[in-house]
Structure formats: structure tokens, C-alpha cells
Amino acid sequence: MHKDRTGEGDMVRLRIAAPVGLIAAGALILSSCSPAASGSATTLPPSTSPAPSATATVEPTPVVSSWTGLEWSAPVVPFPTESSWITEIVQWRDGYVGVGGTNAPLGSGLGTVFASTDGLHWTITFQADLPEGWYFDHLVPLGEGLLAVSNMRGISCPENASPCPPEGTDLSNRLWYSDDGASWTQIDSPSWRAALGTGAGSLSVVGGSEGVVAVALSGDLVVHSNDGQTWERIEGLPAATGAIIRDLAAYQGRFVIVGRDGEPDPFSQAGPQPPPGIGRPAAWISDDGVTWIAAEVPGSDVAGGELRAVAAGANGLFAIGINRAIQDAFEAPTSGWASADGRTWRLVGELGADLPDTELLVGDGVHMVILGSDSPGSPTLAASISSDGAAWTRLTFSGTTTLPGIGQWNPPSGISLVWALVVSDGMIVRGTGAIPAS
DSSP states (O other): OOOOOSSOOEEEEEEEEOTTOOOOOOOSEEEEOOHHHHHSOOOOOOOOOOOTTOOOOOOOOOOOOOOOEEEEOOOBOOSOTTSEEEEEEEEETTEEEEEEEEOOSTTOEEEEEEEESSSSSOEEEEEEEESTTOOEEEEEEETTEEEEEEOOOOOOOOTTOSSSSOTTOOOSOOEEEESSSSSOEEEOOHHHHHHHTTOOOSEEEEEETTEEEEEETTSOOEEEESSSSSEEEEOOOOOSSOEEEEEEEEETTEEEEEEEEEOOOOOOSSSSOOOOOEEEEEEEEESSSSSOEEOBOOOOOEETOEEEEEEEETTEEEEEEEOSOOSSTTSOOOEEEEESSSSBEEEEEEBTTTBOOOSEEEEOSSOEEEEEESSTTOOSEEEEEESSSSSOEEOEEEEOSOOOBSSSSSOTTSEEEEEEEEETTEEEEEEEEOOOOO
């Protein structure tokens, strides 16, 4: 998922149309869904589909989404330009809580917590002093409360300082906890600092019934905690060549990691970048965040081969990735895979041909939504929905005509799609750019 950290962003509210025309509120440039879409979904028990060596399989009861369309709100600008920005949001009690940052004087950073009742209009409820360029990057449920996790961008040192950073400097991502979404306390966790070390880099973090898992993207670091205070570093995801993590999701009480079994991408400091490392699409699953097994994922050993992003629906998981050789690590995903249980995956088609063209893939454990071009190369936004990753339904649009554009920084609407998330009654979508005058 792409994230905008410039401080600029436009929010729109959407509504999801049910087959019978019912409508419920949604949320940022927002779409909202019908009561039937969120209220009728069945909570599935944890899958008992076995690892390859087991024999028994229980088929889950299918859940079919009743979303047929998105009714978009008019876009709003939630913060003054170059002021604050939101990186992640969770639906919390009667509203929403978000985390991000606020531009601060040179030499400091401000981790910021926001609150909203409608997903469009936000107030700052808490700020934490952080090192320069740091902000709150992730927000996940933890027990009865919320855990906020900062980014990590290093430490600035005075000119000619040696050593830099000074010995004993804490370079781990910062942790904060709240039991009400409003009052926050920093977590001092030696085991978190020890588990991350000094080179974790960019993290992905998810929460589930079995605690919290954080992974280092583009590496193989996995850490787990039941309470946010005591953390365990998990060594060695099973892989033939090497595990390289690209994304992480929680699914029916489990955790799923997707990425590559193969070589890391080489980097050159001079001239064009070499082709990506050779690898094949890979996934790993865990019932507790501690013990991980390799999933069965069909795919080819090619330059850049990998699963790049994953989302969870009511009836399964869907991942997008690379299944043919590419020359540039930033090339768009080529293919889609689906899985009912995270253990066994199947290749379900090519993006933009058999499957919708994909710019963003998001899900809430019930609905999975692809936001992308209405046709490959078009700047016009389209959305498709699925509960299992195999069958996708195109959603109709109504409401405002000011929609985010795809694939360019200056689309006709003036707003470029940045990120999105699914909430129980719709979607929150964020773009960056200028709202056209009405």
C-alpha cells in the first residue's frame, strides 16, 4: 500500500449500494456499504485445512458480499497544506482513530494521533515528541486497546560527531499503547529493542487474536508479542534459498506473510539498477505468530518473482505479485493468487486481463477490494470486490464525480490515489493533489 507523507491529502466519503438499494454511512474520499454487506457476513471459524502432511479438511460456509456499488462523498482536505498527515486508521468503538505525523521544527518529529466520528473530519488528540523525521507509522488492535508503532529514520548528529549515532542510542521504532484511543503511554521494552536490533528498516505490523506480529519488509525479520511489552524474535522462516518478506496480513486468527523465496534485489550506487534478484513467489502461515510453515505457492523462478501484497476476505486470501521476469523491481505486479486457508495457493490469473487492473489491494477480513484503472493504462478509477480472491465483481460508482486518478501524479480529477482501507460500512480513500473547483 502506498503512503503519502507530504502532509497533503484529500478525503472522500463513499456509500456502498446493496442489491435492494439500502445505504449506510462510510468514510475519507469515501465509499460506504449497505447494512447487508457488513451485517450479514458470517464470522468463520479458524480453518482446519491441514498442512500438506495432514488429511482432514473442513470446507468453510461461503460468504457472498452484497456490495454492488460505491456512493462517493465530496472530497475534503482534512488538514492545512503541509501540516499533518495520516498513515493508518482503525475503526474504533463509535468512530475512527488514526496515526501519522505533524510537521515540526527542524530537529524534531511529532507522532500524532487523530480521531474522527465520520472518517472525513479529524482532530488531533495526542502528540509525542520523536526524533527528527519520525512519526507514527502503524496502528493495530492489541487486546482491548491500540498499539501505535513509529517509523525509524535514523538519528541526526552534529557535524564531525564521532561516533554517530552516539553509543547507546535507541534506534528501534517507538511503541505507544492506549486502552481508550485517547490517552497514550510509551512502552519501554528492552525485548523489542533487542529483537529489532539496529537494521529493521521499514516494518509492517498487524494485530490479531494471538497478539501482534511485526516484520521487516525486504528482509526476513519477524517479531511477535502477546502484550506489546515482551517481544520474541522469530528466527528463520523456512525457505529453500532465502525468505524475503513483502507483506503481512491477519486472517481468521492466523498470520500470513507473503514474499519471495530467493535472492534479494541487488543495488547499485552508480548508473541504472540491475534486474531484481531471482526468486519465486512464496508465503508462510502461523497460527500463533511464533511457529511458521511454508505454504504451497505455484510460480516460476524468475527475476523479481514474488508475492508482493496480500489481503484477507471472508472466504480466503488474495495476493498480487510477479510470475514472469521483470527488469525493474518497481514494475507493477503481473499476476494474482488465491487461497482458502493460507496454506495452499493457486494462480488465478493475470492482472488487467483475467483479473482487475490493480493499483491498490485492501481488505478487512470480510471484503477485499481492488482499486485500479478501469482498463490498463487508463487514469480512470475502477473498483472490484471479492470475498475469496477468485471471483471479482465490478462495483458501480455514484455520488461525486471528483474521484482519484490512477497511474499519474496529475490526473484529470486533480487527485492521485495514495491509499485506501475497508471499514465495516464502506471504504476510506485518500488522495493527494488539488480538489477541482466546483
